[in-house]
Amino acid sequence: MxxxxxxxxxxxxxxxxxxxxxxxxxxxxxxxxxxxxxxxxxxxxxxxxxxxxxxxxxxxxxxxxxxxxxxxxxxxxxxxxxxxxxxxxxxxxxxxxxxxxxxxxxxxxxxxxxxxxxxxxxxxxxxxxxxxAQVYERLVKAELIRLYPECDVLENGMDAGADFRILTPDRRLASIDVKYLDSRSRSAVSATHVRQMIAIASMSVAGHLLVSNRGLTSMAAELISRAQAGGAKVEFVQWRNDQDTGELRQAVNVLLRDNV
Incomplete structure (x- = not known):
């Protein structure tokens, strides 16, 4: 969030x-x-x-x-x-x-x-x-809608560990968690937030993607690598503008492909 x-x-x-x-x-x-x-x-x-x-x-x-x-x-x-x-x-x-x-x-x-x-x-x-923060979240949603026009990009009505869900016509699902860090915050996404995402993903059939305007700390990156090696459906993308859209599409595709 x-x-x-x-x-x-x-x-x-x-x-x-x-x-x-x-x-x-x-x-x-x-x-x-x-x-x-x-x-x-x-x-x-x-x-x-x-x-x-x-x-x-x-x-x-x-x-x-x-x-x-x-x-x-x-x-x-x-x-x-x-x-x-x-x-x-x-x-x-x-x-x-x-x-x-x-x-x-x-x-x-x-x-x-x-x-x-x-x-x-x-x-x-x-x-x-x-x-x-609100504008960044809207930008991410707009980019997802542009990338997946055939899918439904749904906003979660409650804080369920993700901001959006992408639902494909054949009912495959991926959850998107958007984390905006302002200039007063840490310069990178902390391991604490990554642990929370991994815990939520472990209890869900849908894969989870964390999108942020900042990168990961070294510990957070290591946690995601370990979770992926263990079979967890988790991905991270640092998305700042359309130059990062390729990485965003690739991460979502991986989660949707694995959600079968």
């Missing part, structure tokens, strides 16, 4: 907070109270003290917190102009991500690639990561 939102504890604990997460309702309420308090104190200070610079700072501080209340975006800097810029960047980023969700898989990938190029911080945004 795609790793859009779940990371191993050792990985997610070391990742910085995602830039631009929306505030919770309680945080927005607190920001509003703080904003009104600071703005009121600053306005009062204008008439009650001679410290005009301090009064203005209080008013500006209150305005920033009120902007947080209105927009729902967190405070990333005390500079008023900088805060406005970050608010605007987050809004633009969200619009682009929304467009990617509605676009075709190929167009969505291009949109996300452009966004990450012009806005490098986007790759750390939770919405960007989740959408990237």
């Amino acid at each position: 795609s790793e859009a939102s779940e990371l191993p504890p050792s990985e997610s604990d070391t990742v910085d907070d995602v830039e631009g997460e929306l505030l919770s309702p309680w945080s927005r309420f607190a920001a509003g109270v703080t904003g009104f308090t600071l703005s009121g104190a600053g306005a009062t200070a204008v008439f009650m003290t001679d410290n005009q610079a301090g009064s203005v700072a209080l008013v500006l501080g209150g305005v920033i917190f009120l902007l947080m209340l209105i927009s729902g975006n967190p405070l990333r800097s005390l500079g008023h102009g900088d805060t406005q810029m970050k608010f605007a960047t987050k809004r633009r980023r969200d619009r682009v991500i929304d467009e990617a969700r509605e676009a075709s898989p190929s167009d969505a990938r291009r949109v996300l690639d452009v966004l990450s190029a012009v806005d490098p911080e986007a790759s750390r945004d939770a919405s960007f990561i989740q959408t990237s």
Whole structure:
């Protein structure tokens, strides 16, 4: 399954907070109270003290917190102009991500690639990561449909160890597990996930194919080799674009051929 939102504890604990997460309702309420308090104190200070610079700072501080209340975006800097810029960047980023969700898989990938190029911080945004995983899964499904137009490519309604099943007209079956790894994750598919796939395959008559945008760790590759030598119907393909389609077709064909 795609790793859009779940990371191993050792990985997610070391990742910085995602830039631009929306505030919770309680945080927005607190920001509003703080904003009104600071703005009121600053306005009062204008008439009650001679410290005009301090009064203005209080008013500006209150305005920033009120902007947080209105927009729902967190405070990333005390500079008023900088805060406005970050608010605007987050809004633009969200619009682009929304467009990617509605676009075709190929167009969505291009949109996300452009966004990450012009806005490098986007790759750390939770919405960007989740959408990237969804787009990758859609790309894999679209490629399978293109490769096997005579077959049914079915989505699993529940987490049954695979994302798709390919069903041929003569009722042969292969299961496809899609695993997307974002830039914050490990650089390769771990042995843990491969063990899970092998365990599921051992209890199924259908062969299992693991497809990922990343390669395997050396231990994971060794596990798959041992399982295949022992007769397990498991395959792995690193699929990034249509240049890897030959390997994808070959792996699926092996599973369908063995499923007789």
